[in-house]
Amino acid sequence: MQLLRKVYRFGSTKHRFASDIKSTNRQKMNLFQAINNALDIELGANPKALLFGEDVKFGGVFRCSQGLNEKYGTDRVFNTPLCEQGIGAFGIGLASVGYTAIAEIQFGDYIFPAFDQIVNEAAKFRYRSGDQFNCGSLTIRSTWGAVGHGALYHSQSPEAYFAHTPGLKVVVPRDPIQAKGLLLASIRDKNPVIFFEPKALYRNAEDEVPLDDYELELSKAEVVQQGKHITLIGYGTQIRVLKEAAKLAEKDGVSCEIIDLQTIYPYDGQTLVDSVKKTGRCIISHEAPQTCGMGAELSAYIQERCFLHLEAPIKRVTGYDTPFPLVHEPIYLPDKFKIYEAIKQSVNY
Numbered sequence: 001m002q003l004l005r006k007v008y009r010f011g012s013t014k015h016r017f018a019s020d021i022k023s024t025n026r027q028k029m030n031l032f033q034a035i036n037n038a039l040d041i042e043l044g045a046n047p048k049a050l051l052f053g054e055d056v057k058f059g060g061v062f063r064c065s066q067g068l069n070e071k072y073g074t075d076r077v078f079n080t081p082l083c084e085q086g087i088g089a090f091g092i093g094l095a096s097v098g099y100t101a102i103a104e105i106q107f108g109d110y111i112f113p114a115f116d117q118i119v120n121e122a123a124k125f126r127y128r129s130g131d132q133f134n135c136g137s138l139t140i141r142s143t144w145g146a147v148g149h150g151a152l153y154h155s156q157s158p159e160a161y162f163a164h165t166p167g168l169k170v171v172v173p174r175d176p177i178q179a180k181g182l183l184l185a186s187i188r189d190k191n192p193v194i195f196f197e198p199k200a201l202y203r204n205a206e207d208e209v210p211l212d213d214y215e216l217e218l219s220k221a222e223v224v225q226q227g228k229h230i231t232l233i234g235y236g237t238q239i240r241v242l243k244e245a246a247k248l249a250e251k252d253g254v255s256c257e258i259i260d261l262q263t264i265y266p267y268d269g270q271t272l273v274d275s276v277k278k279t280g281r282c283i284i285s286h287e288a289p290q291t292c293g294m295g296a297e298l299s300a301y302i303q304e305r306c307f308l309h310l311e312a313p314i315k316r317v318t319g320y321d322t323p324f325p326l327v328h329e330p331i332y333l334p335d336k337f338k339i340y341e342a343i344k345q346s347v348n349y
Contacts, residue, residue: 053104123167227257
C-alpha cells in the first residue's frame with residue numbers, strides 16, 4: 001500500500017551557510033527564541049506539523065515552545081505522558097502516516113529509554129520496507145551538553161550513540177542563526193533527525209536572526225575562521241571555546257582555522273580533509289567522553305586521507321571517560337586552556 005502525502009510549498013530559502021543570508025529583516029534573539037521562531041514558522045506553514053513532548057503545551061522546561069499552544073491549539077501543540085519510549089513511538093507512527101512529527105525529549109540524558117524506538121525502528125523504517133514506507137518526517141529535539149549544575153543526569157552529550165546508526169541524521173547548532181536554519185532544514189528533511197540543542201546557550205547565545213523562513217544545508221561543515229597553521233574542529237558549545245583558544249594561540253603567532261561540524265552524522269568529511277591538508281595539524285574537541293566519541297571517528301577519517309600531509313599527530317581534547325561530575329564540572333570540560341595547550345604541543349611537535 002502506497003502512502004498518500006500532500007506536498008506543502010514552503011516559502012523558505014535554502015542557504016549553505018548563515019553568511020549567505022542577505023536578509024535585512026532581522027531581530028535580536030537568543031538561542032531558545034530562535035528555536036521558538038523556527039517552530040512557529042513550521043507550524044504556520046505546514047498544517048500537518050505537530051509539536052509534542054513533556055510540558056510542551058506550557059512552553060517546555062526551557063520555554064522553547066512558549067506561546068505556540070495558544071496560537072495553534074492543543075490538537076497541534078500538546079503534552080505527552082512522561083514516557084520517552086512512548087514519545088519516540090508516537091512520533092514514528094505520526095510520521096509514517098504523513099504527518100510532520102516534532103517530538104521533544106526534555107534532556108538528552110532522558111533520550112535513552114527511547115533508544116530502541118529510535119535506532120531499531122525510526123532508523124530502519126525506510127530500509128526494511130524497501131522505501132515503500134518511511135518515517136522521514138520525524139524530528140526529535142532534545143537539550144544537550146553541560147549547563148553548569150546538571151551533574152550526572154542533565155549534562156550528557158549522547159551524539160556518538162546515534163551517529164553510529166545508519167538511517168539517522170544528527171545535528172548540533174552553535175548559535176541562534178544556525179539553530180533556526182538547521183532546525184527548519186531538519187524538520188523538512190525526509191530522514192529522521194536527532195536535533196540536539198546546547199542548553200547552556202539557550203540564553204547566553206544572542207544574534208541578529210533573520211525573521212524570514214530559511215534553511216541551512218545539512219551535512220555541511222562551516223569554516224567559521226580561516227587559518228594557516230592548525231585546524232580546530234568542534235560543534236555546539238565548543239565552537240566558542242575553540243575561538244577563545246585560538247585568540248590565545250594568536251598571541252604566539254599561531255593562525256588557527258576553526259570548523260563547526262554542524263551535522264554530526266552524516267558529517268562533511270571533505271571540508272575537514274581540505275583544511276587539514278592545508279594546515280598539516282588538527283585538534284578535535286567535544287564535551288562527550290573521549291573513548292568512541294566523535295573525535296575518534298573524525299581522527300580516523302582524517303588520518304586515512306591526510307597521512308602524508310600531517311606535521312603532528314591528530315589530538316583530541318574532550319571530556320573524560322567518567323560519569324559527568326557536579327562540583328568538578330570545570331575540570332571535566334575541555335576549556336580554552338586545555339585546547340591552547342594542545343595547540344602548543346601540536347605546533348611544537
